[in-house]
Structures are given as C-alpha cells and as structure tokens.
Amino acid sequence: MQLSKLELLAPARNKEIGIAAIDCGADSLYIAGPSFGAREAAGNPMHDIEKLTSYGRKYGAKVFMVINTILYDKEIKEAERLARQAYEAGCSALIIQDLGLLKASMPPIPLFASTQTNIRTVEQAKMLEELGFSRLILARELSLAQIKEIRANTSVELESFIHGALCVSYSGQCYMSERLTGRSANRGACAQACRSKYDLTDSKGKLLVRDKTLLSLKDLNLGDYIPQLAEAGISSFKVEGRLKNISYIKNVIRYYRSLIDTFIESDGRYTPASYGKLYGGFTPRPESTFNRGYTNLFINGRRGDWNSGDAAKSIGEFVGTVKSSTIDKRGGKTNIRYHAALRIENGDGICFIGKGGEVLGSRANVTEPGLVIINDKIELEQGVKIYRNFNHNFEREMEKNMPKRLLSVTLDLTYSGDEIVIEALCEDGTAAKVIEAGPFEEAKNPEAAERSLRTQLEKSTDIYVFRVNSLGGGELPFLPISAINDLRRRVAADLASAAELPETGGVSRVVPESASGREIPENISGIFSSKKISYLGNVSNRLSEQLYRELGAESVDKAFEIDPPAEAELMRCKYCIKFELGMCPKEGYSKPVAEPLFLVNGQRKFRLAFDCKNCEMVIFG
16 A cells, blocks of 8 residues: 655754754755745755755755745846756755746746645635646645545645644735835735734724734644544645744654654554654653644634734743732842742743733743742732743753654674675665674674674664664674674665765756746636636736736736735735624624724724625725
C-alpha cells in the first residue's frame, strides 16, 4: 500500500530559526528571500536560503521560498531573477500570490498558490489547479466539510494552516491598512489595523461598544483536529509565524511534531514527509508561548468565541487571581499576594488586564508560594487575573535541552575468516559498506563478544542512530570497545558521504534558456466570461491583466493599491461583530438595531454591512 505523506510546514524568519525548526521536527520550511515576501520585515539573503536547503537535505526536509506579494510591472524582472536564484539554491517550490507570474519567465520549479489567492470555493481551487499550481494553500476560514468538497473535486496537494495568528479578513482581500496608512497588506507591509481599538456606533450615533479591539481574533490552534484534517485531504499542516522568535518556533513545531507522529503511529495509512526521529529534549508547552488565546475558528462548521478579548497582545497562561496588593512607596515595588493556579518563578514575565483593557506588564523579582514582588508601582484590585507571558524556566529549558533528530540505520554484520563486513541501510535510502581486515583475537566468551558488539554499534553518531539487524558468519572475534566505536564512526562517515551532504551550498541546478510563461489550458480559457468563478482581483501588472483576459474577463480592474475607489470594500470577513456581541438575528436576536453600524477610531469611520445569506461581515471605508 502506498502511504500518504503528511508534512509539518514551519515558518522561518531567518536561517537560524529555520535550522531550529528542522531540528524540532519540521518536514519543510517556508521563508522569504531578499524581497517580495508578505512579511517585509522577514527578508533573507539568498546565500542563507542556500545553506538552509543544504541543511534540510540531511533529513529530506524541503525549503519553499515565498514570492507572495502582488507585483508592479517594474518588479517582474526582479521577481523572475529571484525565482531563478531560488531554483538554483535548491528550493523545492515557490509560494506565489500574483498570478501574473504564470505568464513570466520562470524556472521549472513547482508553484504553490498562496493563501493570499483566497481559495475558498471548489471553483477557485479547480481553476488554480488547472493553471498549473501543484499545491493550494487553503483559506483559514474553511470547515472540514468544505475542505472535503475541495478534495473531492481536485487532485492537487492541499495545505491548511493549523496554528498561529489569524487575519480577520479573508487573506488577500484586506485593504484597510492601505487605506489608512498607505501600507499594503498585499505588498507585505500590513499595519495591523485589526489589532487597534474601535468604538461601535449605530446609524444614529448611539455608542454600543467603547474602545475595544473589536476586530482582533484569537490565535488558531487545530491540535485536536490533525486526524480529521488528514482524513479530509490535507497533506501539509502549516504553522503561521514568519515574524515569530526562535523559542516560539521551537515550542510550537515540537508540539505539532508530537501530535502528528502520534497520529501516524496509530494509522497505518500515513508516513512523515521527511526523515528522522526526535530523541530527548524539552517537553513542548503551547500555552507558554505567544498567543492571544486559542480558537479552532470555523473548522467544525460552527461559529464560536473568536475575538481575542480586551487586548490584542499575548497575555500568556493564567496563573491566578490577586488576593491583595500593597505598594512600597519608598522602594517603588508592589507586593502581590495571589490565589495560585500556577506558581510564578523569579524572572517570569507577568501581566494584568487594567480597567480600560490595557495590558499592564512587569517582571517577577522575588517570589514565594502565593507571593510575587515586582519592581513597578501597579495598583491592583482583589480578583484581578494574573497571567504569565514569559516563562523564564521554560525558555532556558528550550535553549539548553534541544532534542536530537536522528536517522535510523540498520546494520548487518558478517564475519568470514579474517574479515568483518558491515552493511548499513539508512531510512532515507542511502547505503554504506565498511570492511575491516584481520587478523582478530579469538573471543574467549562469544556471548560477551556479541553483547559488546551490539551495545557499542547500537549507539548514535553524527545524525545517525544504529540498530543491529543481524550478526552472521563464523564465530565472532573479540574486538576492543575502541575498535567497535571506530567501525560505527566509519559507517556514519560513509553514509554521510553517500548522501552527498555538504555543509554549505546548494544543489547544481541551471535554469534552462527556454524558461517562459505557462500556457493557459483551453478548457478554462473562458472561465470568467462563463461566470463559473468569482473574480479574484489584485491585478497590479500587465501580465496578470493578460492572464485574466485569457481567462475570459471582459474588464479588469486595477489593484486597490494602484487605483483605490472613493468608497471600497476594505474587508470581507467570516468573523461577525453582531454574532460576537449576541446581536445575530439568525441566533434569535430580535431587538431593533439602527443600522448601518459603524466602527470609529478617532476621526476615522467605517461602515459595516452584514451579508447574512453568506454569513459574512463586510467593512467599507
């Protein structure tokens, strides 16, 4: 039976974080090059990406480079050059948003359709597959039923986000940052307007909600849904976080590696997408790393409590409530006695939610059971909740106690006359053969000699852990422990050589001179004119406009960044403020509401509309 590969895909802000992710069990990485990444603060030089692809090959781990912003005409040539460099550096695929790249001069490298292409329907998925994408990164807002429907109607690989920050708008369809600040989310410069505070008013100016983060969502955590997602057809499980630090990536990737491995071991239909198993190391704690609270969003087909609450920042794990607090006015310290759910330790970062919803933070200076002293003056009432957003001991544990990722190797040893032959086969398919010529000293205790051989051979060296499959031939000779260890090290060295694992550098790949744009299949040439699919938008260059016209579009609007209308749909969201506030008529709310409702931030005012037929909220501005 052909086993289906399941991939754990990790974000990498830089080379060091990428290596840490692989060491913690990632099957693949996604990373930006020098430009055109949807996180402009996470760019990397190409020589670092080349080193990452080399490091990943040790474990069969792949590197995907993102070119996932929309592009202007003057940028197409540079994007083509970066695509060639990614191919030559050994990247396994490019993740793109701008469909104009389908008409550009590109290397023969697989293309993945970014979640920024807003893949929410079967029709959109089928079109992108037929355009030549080898993988589709689905919208985060889909349910298992919707994923299954897409799987049933396509054969391309499907990727789903399983963890991390959530955009309130459908990805690729948010223009609020561009409208407010001139910083385009589709150009990698999102100002995160969704994390700001807003008032909510009705059409008569009545204040319904004051100064709340009404558009800020909790973070995604689908750890409980790995089996269901695999059953629905997802083959790549993606963690968000190309702006996150190294401890976040270590913790989250180790957490999901454990969950996916447990599932694979329980279901014989699947196998990991790379090689190697983790040994030892820290125990992951997803609640101890950055999060705004967790949600499974719409994966079960039901709405829930999605808003991040009073703050759009990470407040961490709940540790207790304030029993009493006193301020030492001379020393400038606050003594806090608390009812403990967890114990605060010296060096921990702790925070509280203030009366106005602001996050008040400090560092634990002195701690005892039920008591913490901080070097700040903070007035706290009885009952205020205390959270730990920096776990000092856990951070040290992750830094000092990393797991070892080792490849499994089976050994067959035969002894004939005055010669020992060891044949090794690694799980990645590489093989090695080591021959040691005698003469050897005769073993006075054959059983002890065999035990010694097995004990010393079945240890780890470099990235390999060995298991003796068979010991055959004549009577085993006596070998000193040092000699057996030397044999094991020689096997490891020969395996590494056989796998061609250079410490740095990429693979030898040359882009063919004939590299050019892809031809549009005839069977979808009229897909827009036949109204089989909704318009995707974000057309920012002549190549993407050409593509849309070949697909049958009679007219093509310019991207919002090029030609912004006076009033526009700035966001379309599965999230709904009326539902979140208990005002949804579908849920039985019948009190009259003077619509339209407005979000107000200072002098800025945004009109809300509610597409109840499709269960969506729209923000205009």
